[in-house]
Amino acid sequence: MTRLQTPTDVATTIPPPVHAPARDRRRGRLATALLFATVSLAALACFAWPLVIPASSGQSPVVPAVLVCLVVPVLAVVAVIVADRGVVGSPNAATFVAMLGLLAAAGTLARLFASAAGGVEAIFIILIIGGAAFGPRFGFLLGMVTIGVSALAWGMVGPWVPFQMFATAWVGAGAGLVSLAIRRVTRRATARQRRWSEFATLSVYGIVAAYLYGALLNLWFWPFAVGGETSISYEAGAAVGLNLSHFVVYTLVTSTLTWDTVRAATTVVGLIVMGPALMAGLRRAKLGR
Amino acid sequence: MSDRAAPSRQIGRWRPLWLSLWVSLAFVAGRIVFRVVFGGAPGEGWLLPSLPRVDLGGFFSSVNLFGPVTLDGLARTVVAALPIAALIVASGLLFSLIDVRRLIVRTRRWGGGSASLAAVLIALAVLPELRLTGQRLARARRLRSVRHTFTGVIAPLVGVTVERATALGASLESRGFMNASVDIEPQCAAPVIADDVCLRTANGRTVLDDVTFSLVPGTVTLLTGDTGSGKTTLLRALAGLAESVDRIDMTGSMRVGGVERQGRSARVTANFVAYVPQDVRAGFVGVTVAEEVGMTLTLRGEHRYQVDARVSVMARDMGIGHLLDRPITDLSAGEATRVSLAAALIGLPSVLLIDEPFADLDDNALALVSATLRDLATRTGITLLIAEHRTAPLAGLASTRLHISHGTVRAVDVASDVDISTSGSRSPLRDGNPDTGIFNETFSRPVALVGPNGSGKTTRLWRLALPAGKRATGIRLVPENPRDLFTRESVAEECRAQDRQHRRRLPAPHVGYGKSSRDVVYEILGDTIDLNVHPRDLSTGQQRALAIALQLHERPRTLLIDEPTRGLDRRACGELARVLERISLQGTRVIVATHDQSFATLINARVLTHAPRLEAVVSS
Known part of the structure; x- marks a missing residue:
């Protein structure tokens, strides 16, 4: 894409059609990645608040929890805006968006059947393949949009939705990153080997992601799910090791x-x-990816 | 967007509240279980039956299981859980009271200019359609005698999804989705100037070369050419979709309204160029007709009252006022064409590109649409470029005609009937020799089932092919959309799957008529076809021929074909007619359902106007 000339007669009124020079693009991508990593880390800290926030003893866990419930939606909006930034300017933005919408709709239907079939989560397959096929940005947004749409469509709205959105989005984004990495590593292999190694890696990733996803979604809500009086309860102000052992159980x-x-x-x-x-x-x- | 245009709620208003009540109940129950299992619920009052306490060791030394359970302890657990349960119910109540979906739909610019919000809107719009697609494919699956692997179930679904996404993306793109609100003043004196344009696909195949022409403002130009000759590619290049959506490489200079097309996608020129694709339904974005018609204005960020007003005026002009409240999925072919014309015209374009508007219209709908186009051409100063091979309805309207042959475009006389039947160099069908042919039974004439759109021809064919939901013996159907039958990733794999099935069913010496599916495909499609190509990447005519070949493989007594001429030009129709003739000669009775009288004549068929007595014909 090096067609830089714009016709002089209309050049003043029309935005330049070509993409920014490679250097700027790379810099922009790096900035986006950094911003994105920061937002994701902040969100991760919110997920892990029972282990991160050293609550003074005796204080009830409600205050940090409410805080976290308010911060995570904001972070989700910020993350979506960051991820959106690169889409809007790209030449195939509309197809990207249409694909996002259609796969999210497919994922929503899959989630409906999953709830009927007891945890047979087909949504992970769509997420992982979508992320691997169209890149980490697509995977991330696919996770966000799928959860958002299914919450709207089936009326399951609550404070847990932003948390689910983040966790699902990370699964999609991770698949994109894993696929990029494995394709870079196997650059010299034959097409068949590349395909095999990609699917093998994605399958392993799928297992890891499935367990991490469950643990993450448990982590932020665990203090409330069990209450304060059991032997696996969250103890504000206690050592991280103690709380961790309770959480693991x-x-x-x-x-x-x-x-x-x-x-x-x-x-x-x-x-x-x-x-x-x-x-x-x-x-x-x-x-394109 | 208006209340009328907002998607109808698919769920009850209080559903979030009910769901949250259930969730909070489960939450409280969960608390009780945890309390009892991890440490028991000690307290005063009644002691309930309880298990002895167990301590864990090591890392888990602080965890103990079971213990005394009292009523009082349980009551305290429930009370402690109530605040959170109340929060859950409160959120359910909140989302019952405010309709988030309507809020999103009402954002001033569609999706607020955000990719993700737009994706949410698209997902909500296609949700019901996706379910219907799943059902349609499940039905189509039963038509083929191939063993259905899991992949075979998934592949068509993915194919349909990808195609719909691409069409939807193109539709949004050409209506100015995500345009940075820059309005270009077009040069009306030169609507289209193409100079030495060459269009190549991503894998290097040249579609069109040396394309040089220009259009006169305010005139109607016809674009003709064989099926697959590149009419659509040219239109999409002019619309700005070839590079951005289809990944077609363009060289040379192509200017639309003075704007150089190269490197600029459709959204840049969306305020004065409109494009109506061939399969208009695949590009529908809205949930209702009103929403679809007003989409261009909504994407431009106009106020919804203004959008509503212009939609109703436009609808009245186009004679679709009575359709405005209909769901977009609930339109006949003629209605859909007029709706998409209205949706294209509402943005007041100065250049309108239309791809085969008459492709699947019956005579009534064709008269209506061509009257609309005629009216448009005489009343407004729009420059119209219409790709169409049914040129008769537009006679006297067009002042110029561009014809595509041998990979390039040339201007020809409007009236001249450019030898469509002889031009072009694509592989003709191999002339079958009846002696070595597939069948050698008695001759029977094909039957053509003729009737207007929506008269129930399709329903009838399906009932014949799948009586009581199971494949009838000796009757095979090629449905209206032959792509639904394809389950593999290449033509070769498709053939292999069909052969494998056949071998399983019959002992080796009797395999079919002694031919592999591949040979049948060669016989019907000509032997220049690339077997490694994805079935969905074939042209419409080839897809239908492939479907016919696959369905013929088991040598059915009767072959039913629904709307065989859809998307075919006259030459391809001729080829198809020869194929059908050969099949009939070889002993398979062919029944086609079509709205195209001339095709029935072409295949020398016994014409039956659609009547509810057809079963008798088939069984006789």
């Missing part, structure tokens, strides 16, 4: 051994069975 019992395992299995089986077809289909869309 909680997450093992409630989700790691059950929901998360079902989710991990579904994701891996789904990726193996329909991943290649999904990926081949999606890459037919002429949407």
Whole structure:
């Protein structure tokens, strides 16, 4: 894309069609990545507030929790704006947006069937393949939009939605990053080897992501889910190790051994069975990464 | 956007509240369970049956299980859980009272200029459609006798999704989505000037070369050429979609309204160039007709009252006023074409590009649409470029005609009937030799089932092919949208899957008529077809021919074809007619449902005007 000339007669009124020079683009991308990393770290800290905030003993956990519930939606909006920035200027913005909308709708339907089928989360397959096919930015926004749309469509709105949005978005973005990395590593391999290594890596990533996702979503709500009087409760002001041991028991019992395992299995089986077809289909869309 | 245009609520108003009540109940129950399991619920009052306490060791030394359970302890647990439960219910109540969806839809610029909000709107709009698509594909799956792998279920879904996304993206792009609100003043004296333009696909195939022409303002120009000759590519290049959406490489100079097209996508010129695609339905963005018609104005950020007013005026002009409240999925072909014309015209373009407006219209709808175009051309000063091979309805209207042949565009006389039937160099169908042919049974004439759009022809065919939901023996259907039948990633794989199925069913010596699917495909499509190409990347005519070849493989007694001429030019129709003739000669009875009388004549068919007595014909 090096067509820089604009016709003189209309040049004054028309925005230049070409993209910014490579150096500026790289700088812009770096700035976006840094901004994005900062927002994500802040959000991660909010997820982990029971382990991060050294609450003075005796203080109830409600204050930091309410604070976190107010901060995370704001962070989500900021993250979406940051991720949006690069889309609006790109030449295929409309196709990007349309693809985002359609895959989010597909994910919403998948979530509906998931709730009927007891944790068989097909949404992870769409997220991981979408992120791998169209890049981390797409994966991130796909996670955000899918959760947003399904919350709106099925009426499950509550304080947990921004947390779910972030966790899901990270899964999609991570898939994009993993795919970029593995494609860079296997640059010299044959097409067949590249495809195999990509799917193998994505499958492993799917397992890790499924468990981390469950643990993350447990972490911020755990103090409220169990209440203050049990032996696995959050103890404000206690050592991190103690709270961590309580949390580990909680997450093992409630989700790691059950929901998360079902989710991990579904994701891996789904990726193996329909991943290649999904990926081949999606890459037919002429949407650059 | 108006209240009328806002998507209808698919869920009850109080659903968030009800759901939050259930969630909070589950929350309180969860608290009780945790309390009992991890340390028990000690206190005064009644002691309930309880398990002895167990202590864990090591890292988990502070965790203990079970213990005494009392009614009082449980009551305190419930009370402690109430504030959070109340918060959950409160959020449910809040979202029951405010309709977030309507809030988003009402943002002044569609999606507020944000990619993600726009994506949310698109997702909400396509949600019901996606479900219908799933059902349609599930039905189409039953038409083929191939064993259905999981991949075979997923692939068409992904294909449909990707195609819809691309069409939707193009539709948004050409209406100025995400334009940085810069209005260009077009040079009306030179609506289109193309100078030595060359268009190449991303993999280097030249579609059109040496394209040089210009259009006179305020005139109607016809664009003709064979199916697949590049009419659509040229229109999309003019609209600004070829480079940005289709990844077509463009060299040379192409100016629309004085604006150099190269490197500028459609949104830059959206205020004076409008494009109506061939498959108008795939590009629909709105949920209702009113929303769709007003979308260009909404994307420009105009106030919704103004949008409403102009939508109703435009609708009255186009004779679609009675459709405004209809869901966009609920339109006949003719209605859909007029709606998309209205949606293109509402932005007051000075250049209007229309791709095959008559492709799937019956005579009634065709008369209406061509009257609309005629009115448009005489009443306004729009420069019209219409790609169409059914030129008769536009006779006397067009002053110029561009014809595409041999990969380039030349101006020809409007009246001349440029030898469409002989021009072009694409592979003709191989002439089948009846002696070595597929079948050798008695000759029977094809049957053409003729009737206007929406008279129930399709329903009838489906009922014949899938009586009681199961594939009828000896009857195969090629549906209106043959792409729905394709489940593999290349033509070769498609053939292999079909053969494998066949071999499983019959012992080796009897395999079909001794031919592989690949040979049948060669026989019908000509042997220049690239077997490695994705079935969905074939041209419309080739797709239908491939579907016919696949459905013929098991040698059915009867082959049903729904709307076989859709998207085909006269030459391709001729080829198809020869294929059908050969099939009939070889003993398969062919029944086509079509609104195209001339095609029925072409294949020398026994014409049946659609009547509810057809079963008798088939069984006789």
